[in-house]
Amino acid sequence: MxxxxxxxxxxxxxxxxxxxxxxxxxxxxxxxxxxxxxxxxxxxxxxxxxxxxxxxxxxxxxxxxxxxVVEDPYDPVIAGAVAAQPRTMAPLARAVAGLRAAWGRLPEPESTTVRRRVRIAAATPPLRAAISANNAATEQILVDQLVADGADPGSARVAAAAVLAGITAALLDWSQRDGVALTDVVSAALDTLEGRR
Amino acid sequence: MxxxxxxxxxxxxxxxxxxxxxxxxxxxxxxxxxxxxxxxxxxxxxxxxxxxxxxxxxxxxxxxxxxxVVEDPYDPVIAGAVAAQPRTMAPLARAVAGLRAAWGRLPEPESTTVRRRVRIAAATPPLRAAISANNAATEQILVDQLVADGADPGSARVAAAAVLAGITAALLDWSQRDGVALTDVVSAALDTLEGRR
DNA sequence: CCGTAAATGTTAGTCACTAACATTTCAATC
DNA sequence: GATTGAAATGTTAGTGACTAACATTTACGG
Missing domain, CATH: 1.10.10.60 (Homeodomain-like)
Known part of the structure; x- marks a missing residue:
């Protein structure tokens, strides 16, 4: 059905x-x-x-x-993880911390289909745009979460957009390399977003 | 011609x-x-x-x-400004500093056409995707600049994508508000990207 | 075997966009 | 002021993604 x-x-x-x-x-x-x-x-x-x-x-x-090629089944995990972060953090830091926590709960993609898809997307500009469009739903969830806890709407939107774009860039990067775990690439990306690299 | x-x-x-x-x-x-x-x-x-x-x-x-609706004539200004930043900074900080410097050299959009366009784009998902696709060229310039000065390619790409996505989010936000200067919105966005808000 | 609903097929259309070729406009030159 | 050549526009015919409405087949339970 x-x-x-x-x-x-x-x-x-x-x-x-x-x-x-x-x-x-x-x-x-x-x-x-x-x-x-x-x-x-x-x-x-x-x-x-x-x-x-x-x-x-x-x-x-x-x-x-x-x-x-493009799909995004991770939204609820991300939103939940962000919600669990301390509300005293700045929006960007909180979004990063939330994604870091969320990523720990996601399975390393075992099927090669994931990698094939991402690889094709990385090589095809309109598909990269489609991924961005797809991120919009997740971004909205993130923004709602941050704003609900007192963040400035403008800052929340900027932080959400930046973090998701950074993660997406890391994902595309990962698909082009061999022998690297997605977890490591994403973790490095989150470090970068925190200004630590 | x-x-x-x-x-x-x-x-x-x-x-x-x-x-x-x-x-x-x-x-x-x-x-x-x-x-x-x-x-x-x-x-x-x-x-x-x-x-x-x-x-x-x-x-x-x-x-x-x-x-x-979508166009992007600002690339060379951005690239030049990023190149002028100290090479010791982390990629994200450097990209932010570069964009802050670049924005000072850009004119506040006087024509209402700019605002009309951005407003239409903000309300139309496929156009928002088109903006992201359009950012790809600028992103590449930023990445090249950061990598040429010794940044890790992965970090450079993440930082460039994040900063551009953040600025774009701020631009879309600006189009929805009245009586706010674009400069102020962008400046606030850069603060957020530096983790200062 | 039969009835029913899910799954697929058929046909005809719209819209963005392209290619190849024909025609008009305009401005400089004679 | 007519001529000419290139820039600008028109015409026609197509492709490819996608939709709508309706017809047909497939599979499964009774």
């Missing part, structure tokens, strides 16, 4: 069913094609044909072409 | 000529329509028709619809 989560993404409640299989097949075919000939030179029609499916069916599984 | 600048933008070397007039007319018509009925519900064909011109002509003046 088709379920729309709070980020606007579409998730299959029954990953083993027919719908889940078609979705996975489309994703696999798409990533292969993107890696072989680039994101922009790959058409949705081509992806659908490779998966043995209609273009219309593609759009029933992915709201847009870029959703094959 | 048509000139392409280093940011990929198209500039008229003779603003008083026919080409310059058509461009200004298209821009005016577009901003009016955007404010009246929203960016996304306004088609390029509609803009062109309002300006008494063909759709094709529109694309000869603006490479894409979003270029009516």
């Amino acid at each position: 088709l379920v729309t989560n709070i980020y606007g993404g579409v998730v299959d409640s029954e990953p083993g069913g027919r719908r889940g299989r078609t979705r996975m097949l489309l994703l696999e075919c798409a990533l292969d094609l993107f890696e072989r000939q680039g994101y922009e030179r790959t058409t949705v029609g081509q992806i659908a044909a490779t998966a043995g499916v209609t273009e219309m069916t593609f759009f029933r599984h992915f709201a847009a072409k870029d959703r094959l | 048509l000139v392409t600048n280093i940011y990929g933008g198209v500039v008229d070397s003779e603003p008083g000529g026919r080409r310059g007039r058509t461009r200004m007319l298209l821009l005016e018509c577009a901003l009016d329509l955007f404010e009246r009925q929203g960016y996304e519900r306004t088609t390029v064909g509609q803009i062109a028709a309002t300006a008494g011109v063909t759709e094709m002509t529109f694309f000869r003046h603006f490479a894409a619809k979003d270029r009516l």
Whole structure:
């Protein structure tokens, strides 16, 4: 059955069913094609044909072409972690501390699919823009959290935007390197955001 | 005569000529329509028709619809100012100091067109994404500058992305308020990025 | 075997954007 | 003042992402 989560993404409640299989097949075919000939030179029609499916069916599984690569399931973890930080900190420091705490609770991405996606995004300007757009929802959550605890709205927004952009930059950087743990890259990024490097 | 600048933008070397007039007319018509009925519900064909011109002509003046709202002519000033900062600072601090110095050399936007554009962008998610994409060029310049002076590439990229995202957030914030000078908003944002607020 | 709903297919459209080629405008020169 | 050449605009025909409305197939429980 088709379920729309709070980020606007579409998730299959029954990953083993027919719908889940078609979705996975489309994703696999798409990533292969993107890696072989680039994101922009790959058409949705081509992806659908490779998966043995209609273009219309593609759009029933992915709201847009870029959703094959960009998604963001981490929002609630981040928001909760930021909320748990001391309210006396300045917005930037608090956002950084919150993200540092949040990251400890996230799993190191084991599947290569994550890395493939990020790698493709890193090489494709419009996809990097899509990631920024995607960060907007998380940013709003962060801002609300900071403001609810007395931060100046302007400062809160600046801090949230800066921290998320920094983390995103680190993520893109990580995808280009081999043998480095995502945790380490993110940790270093948070150090930088605290002015410690 | 048509000139392409280093940011990929198209500039008229003779603003008083026919080409310059058509461009200004298209821009005016577009901003009016955007404010009246929203960016996304306004088609390029509609803009062109309002300006008494063909759709094709529109694309000869603006490479894409979003270029009516998004542009970034400040890169060289920023890069030069960052280069002038002491090389002993941490990347984030240096980027902030550079931007603070750069901003002092920029004119307070006198034309209302700037504010109209930013206001429209603030209200339109895809345009906010376009601004981020547009920041990429500036970010690269910043990174090159920081790395050339011995900063770690990873830290440099994180710092550059964070600072630009913070400034952009401040700019969007400014467009929503009345009676506040852009300089003050940006200055406050830089304070936040330094962890001072 | 049957009925039903989920999943997919079909068709026809809109909108942003491109390419190739034809036409008009304008200004300098003759 | 007519001529010419380039800049500016027009025309036509297309591609690709995406949507809407409706038809058909697939799978699964009774």
